[in-house]
Amino acid sequence: MTDTSAQAALSPDESGRNRLVIGLLMVSAFTVILNETIMGVALPHLMTDLGVTANAAQWLTTAFLLTMAVVIPITGFLLRRFHTRTVFTAAMSLFSLGTLVCALSPGLGMLIAGRVVQACGTAIMMPLLMTTTMTLVPPESRGKVMGNISIVISVAPAIGPTISGIILSLLDWRWMFWLVLPIGLSALALGRAKLVNVTEPKKTPLDLVSVPLSALGFGGLVYGLSAIGEGHGKGGAVPPWLPLAVGALVVLWFGARQLRLGPQGRALLDLRTFRVRVFTVSVVMMALCMMALFGMIILLPIYMQTVLGMTPLQAGLLLLPGGLLMGLMAPFVGRMFDKVGARKLVIPGSVAVSGGLWAMAALGTDSGMAAVLGAHVLLSIGLALLFTPLFTSSLGSLPKELYPYGSAVIGTVQQVAGAAGIALFVSVMSLRIGTEIAAGADMVDATAAGVRVGFATGAAIAMLMIVASFFVRRPPDMVKDA
Numbered sequence: 001m002t003d004t005s006a007q008a009a010l011s012p013d014e015s016g017r018n019r020l021v022i023g024l025l026m027v028s029a030f031t032v033i034l035n036e037t038i039m040g041v042a043l044p045h046l047m048t049d050l051g052v053t054a055n056a057a058q059w060l061t062t063a064f065l066l067t068m069a070v071v072i073p074i075t076g077f078l079l080r081r082f083h084t085r086t087v088f089t090a091a092m093s094l095f096s097l098g099t100l101v102c103a104l105s106p107g108l109g110m111l112i113a114g115r116v117v118q119a120c121g122t123a124i125m126m127p128l129l130m131t132t133t134m135t136l137v138p139p140e141s142r143g144k145v146m147g148n149i150s151i152v153i154s155v156a157p158a159i160g161p162t163i164s165g166i167i168l169s170l171l172d173w174r175w176m177f178w179l180v181l182p183i184g185l186s187a188l189a190l191g192r193a194k195l196v197n198v199t200e201p202k203k204t205p206l207d208l209v210s211v212p213l214s215a216l217g218f219g220g221l222v223y224g225l226s227a228i229g230e231g232h233g234k235g236g237a238v239p240p241w242l243p244l245a246v247g248a249l250v251v252l253w254f255g256a257r258q259l260r261l262g263p264q265g266r267a268l269l270d271l272r273t274f275r276v277r278v279f280t281v282s283v284v285m286m287a288l289c290m291m292a293l294f295g296m297i298i299l300l301p302i303y304m305q306t307v308l309g310m311t312p313l314q315a316g317l318l319l320l321p322g323g324l325l326m327g328l329m330a331p332f333v334g335r336m337f338d339k340v341g342a343r344k345l346v347i348p349g350s351v352a353v354s355g356g357l358w359a360m361a362a363l364g365t366d367s368g369m370a371a372v373l374g375a376h377v378l379l380s381i382g383l384a385l386l387f388t389p390l391f392t393s394s395l396g397s398l399p400k401e402l403y404p405y406g407s408a409v410i411g412t413v414q415q416v417a418g419a420a421g422i423a424l425f426v427s428v429m430s431l432r433i434g435t436e437i438a439a440g441a442d443m444v445d446a447t448a449a450g451v452r453v454g455f456a457t458g459a460a461i462a463m464l465m466i467v468a469s470f471f472v473r474r475p476p477d478m479v480k481d482a
Helices: 003-008 012-034 043-050 059-081 084-104 108-136 139-170 181-194 210-230 241-264 271-275 277-307 312-340 343-361 369-396 400-438 443-469
Strands: none
Touching: 012 084, 012 108, 012 139, 012 181, 043 059, 043 108, 059 108, 059 210, 059 400, 084 108, 084 181, 108 139, 108 369, 108 400, 139 277, 139 312, 139 369, 210 241, 210 400, 241 271, 271 277, 271 400, 277 312, 277 343, 277 369, 277 400, 277 443, 312 343, 312 369, 343 369, 343 443, 369 400, 400 443
């Protein structure tokens, strides 16, 4: 019996159960992923309140990204080895515990520890949601469901700075965690009561050599890229090239080992997923999308606050329409994917992303809010057109036994690409700022020039997405692209 016919034979009770499972996982994933970008606007407040330097405060973001990069590759093993309910309980328990630790933190050290525990739960949740959806939803309906999931993937990190700005304008920074904690605990309690196991665990061996290789490799890449971004293109006490070089070499070692262990069923992260062309092309495009999204999330607030003189709250509110638009478009894009396929969405989406970045590259010291808003909305429309088709096509092209590994690969690529986007945008911007200041420009003009070059670099790279978009296909078990 095929997946489609099996799904068609579901009873109303089973269909209701599946909707409840996916809905609960979506709400939980939105809650945990929101925390990935909520700290950026809060760093100045934390520096003042805790009496720490900017480099020290940046570890709240760096530690979170590092933990995500280390834990996500292991989720493929976890999802195959344990029941859905067990993995969900572990993820939400870790996230809730980390949130409580952050809310009670008297100093930076405990706050960073809480962020690390939070990140462990966050890293597990997204692959769990993706794998469960691909298992429960028939191919012809996946676009619609993935459209809803795109709200989690794209909108949660996009509106994080806005929510943070609103909370900080009214309350103490600890309320960023106190307000989230009841949501996390409620999701945990509801999941324990209502979530049923929808996958069958397998006795999957754990390759003990691959675990440290994964941690050192992906952790080194993210740390090196984050060091470049935090050091404004210069790095800190440790030269960024060192962890980058070590990370890259270890990732190559890790990849070679996974390719050897994959056919034996012993891989920690089965990289045979990349032998499927649709998956590979889609993942490359997703990496470029995440570079654009996270680079924009960093550079645009810098431009609005330093050049245009906006407050953090004003900057956050100006970014809100684009984030909400991505959420509103996601279900529509999902339904369109089910009808017309991938290419008719990803081609205009790629053009819109590139156009939005080029529009940001034209912003100057005298640009108005309308120009900023228009550029951000155009970029948001492009990302909305891309996320759902790329996630659905990439995972839908894999055989069912590779769903957990495909989800883990996508999550890992997202983290590394997000860190790379921040490092690239910030490094290019900072280098140009230094050149402008050396030539006699003031900080406002220099920052405007640096932001323009940063966005222009991102826009040029986004042109590659337009080329790659012509090679995206819908999986063969769905209706063929027109």
